[in-house]
Amino acid sequence: MTSADTAMDDGTIAVIGAGYVGLVTAAWLAETGRHVRVVEEAPERLDQLRRGIAPIHESGLQELLTAVMDDGRLSVTDDIADAVRGAGIVFIAVGTPPLPDGGADLRQVRAALGQLKKHVGATTVVVIKSTVPPGTTQALIESSRRDRLKAPVLTCPEFLREGSALHDCRHPSRVVIGGDDESAQARVAALFEELNTVVMQTDATSAEMIKYGSNAFLALKISFINEMARLCELIGGNIDVVADGLGTDPRIGRAFLNAGLGFGGSCFPKDVAALDETAGLHGHYFWLLKAATEVNLQQRRRFVVKVQEAVGGSLSGKRMAVLGLAFKAGTDDLRQAPSIDVIRQLVDFGAHVAAYDAVAGPKAAEIIPNVTICADAYECVRGADAVLVVTEWPEFITLDWRRIAGLVRRRIIVDGRNLLDEHVLADLGFTYVPVGRRPGKKSLRRRNASALLPSPAVG
Numbered sequence: 001m002t003s004a005d006t007a008m009d010d011g012t013i014a015v016i017g018a019g020y021v022g023l024v025t026a027a028w029l030a031e032t033g034r035h036v037r038v039v040e041e042a043p044e045r046l047d048q049l050r051r052g053i054a055p056i057h058e059s060g061l062q063e064l065l066t067a068v069m070d071d072g073r074l075s076v077t078d079d080i081a082d083a084v085r086g087a088g089i090v091f092i093a094v095g096t097p098p099l100p101d102g103g104a105d106l107r108q109v110r111a112a113l114g115q116l117k118k119h120v121g122a123t124t125v126v127v128i129k130s131t132v133p134p135g136t137t138q139a140l141i142e143s144s145r146r147d148r149l150k151a152p153v154l155t156c157p158e159f160l161r162e163g164s165a166l167h168d169c170r171h172p173s174r175v176v177i178g179g180d181d182e183s184a185q186a187r188v189a190a191l192f193e194e195l196n197t198v199v200m201q202t203d204a205t206s207a208e209m210i211k212y213g214s215n216a217f218l219a220l221k222i223s224f225i226n227e228m229a230r231l232c233e234l235i236g237g238n239i240d241v242v243a244d245g246l247g248t249d250p251r252i253g254r255a256f257l258n259a260g261l262g263f264g265g266s267c268f269p270k271d272v273a274a275l276d277e278t279a280g281l282h283g284h285y286f287w288l289l290k291a292a293t294e295v296n297l298q299q300r301r302r303f304v305v306k307v308q309e310a311v312g313g314s315l316s317g318k319r320m321a322v323l324g325l326a327f328k329a330g331t332d333d334l335r336q337a338p339s340i341d342v343i344r345q346l347v348d349f350g351a352h353v354a355a356y357d358a359v360a361g362p363k364a365a366e367i368i369p370n371v372t373i374c375a376d377a378y379e380c381v382r383g384a385d386a387v388l389v390v391t392e393w394p395e396f397i398t399l400d401w402r403r404i405a406g407l408v409r410r411r412i413i414v415d416g417r418n419l420l421d422e423h424v425l426a427d428l429g430f431t432y433v434p435v436g437r438r439p440g441k442k443s444l445r446r447r448n449a450s451a452l453l454p455s456p457a458v459g
């Protein structure tokens with residue numbers, strides 16, 4: 001019996017990869033009393049973590065990280081052998097970035113499994129937390145066995161929303177554990193037994209299908225409501241009221257029916273593309289996924305056309321003030337953010353763009369060229385020919401719009417998230433262009449800031 005084969009302690013856990021999923025999961029596991037070792041290779045991220053600094057903006061994470069690091073329940077290393085020593089369960093939470101053809105790049109997952117082969121025995125359970133397309137884990141289980149990895153390999157997909165990821169760890173809508181080793185699955189299920197939630201044990205491919213199906217279905221919902229919004233703009237009706245009406249049917253539900261600039265982020269665009277690619281590889285043409293993606297792109301183009309129309313036809317030489325850069329409120333994440341596409345198009349049409357985002361602004365300066373990143377919203381709107389709301393940050397609702405009316409060159413607002421109160425803005429002399437209803441047509445309801453914060457319920 002090698003040292004790797006001795007009985008392992010499920011109270012000691014290793015997490016490989018300190019990205020959004022790995023770090024949040026690790027912090028939550030430490031909060032539940034386990035000893036967690038996090039493996040991170042990227043020198044800058046590792047250095048930040050060693051100093052106790054959360055490298056991502058995620059509600060409550062910094063506080064929790066400080067607490068669990070201070071009492072020694074979470075530690076960070078770049079040495080995988082060190083991290084997995086004595087660990088009963090090892091989570092792989094490395095990145096699976098999109099490949100040019102839409103598929104997922106699995107190199108980091110394979111590399112982690114290759115490393116584990118040298119350092120873990122049959123009594124450790126390896127859990128893939130990274131998002132991998134349907135069929136991947138089963139193939140990895142088989143190849144790992146051929147490669148003599150003794151540890152059982154499972155998948156436990158994540159359903160965490162950025163901005164409320166810790167909340168989602170503490171109150172998951174469900175936990176899905178896929179694989180073909182029931183006793184290993186039971187050990188992983190035990191990690192979640194104190195949570196009042198459904199724990200599903202299933203085969204690996206069904207688990208992956210649940211993960212991709214959830215994201216793809218929610219993306220379809222968003223693209224559906226955005227198409228309905230377009231119809232409301234053409235025929236009449238108010239999309240926010242229509243969404244409320246649809247949402248009262250419990251078979252439909254109100255979540256993910258907010259029309260606007262569509263979906264961005266690290267998950268929906270990537271997972272829809274990967275599922276579509278996987279379907280194609282198996283000879284199935286997934287019409288709905290292609291349509292959802294196309295509608296999503298059109299939504300961004302359509303927004304720029306609206307801006308163009310609102311300023312009288314040409315964007316050349318016009319000053320645009322973009323409020324919000326993150327792909328959604330509550331995060332600093334700019335991956336696949338609508339703001340990037342929108343700003344690129346505005347710049348291509350010759351506009352000068354100033355942008356403000358309290359959280360994502362500093363990161364944006366590196367990613368989006370030809371844009372002036374402003375320190376506050378008032379600086380951003382100064383001299384603007386139009387103010388564009390791109391991310392649904394609640395702080396935009398409570399800006400001093402009277403002051404803004406005095407700072408802009410022209411009082412035009414194109415609201416890509418139906419965030420602002422058009423009654424207030426109309427009284428201040430603004431032309432307000434919303435999504436999914438004709439400009440100037442009064443909304444039947446007002447929005448408030450608290451309604452826009454991430455809701456505890458998963459859609």
Ligand code: UDX
Pocket residue numbers: 158159160161162163215222255256257258259260261262263264265266267268327328329
């Ligand atoms: C998503 C899933 O919700 C989560 O379960 C999974 O683990 C990761 O992907 P996230 O990417 O954090 O989470 O964001 P989410 O809140 O789901 O929103 C995704 C995108 O859809 C955002 O760009 C958001 O602005 C957009 N969206 C969401 C809408 O346009 N309308 C809506 O009604 C809801």
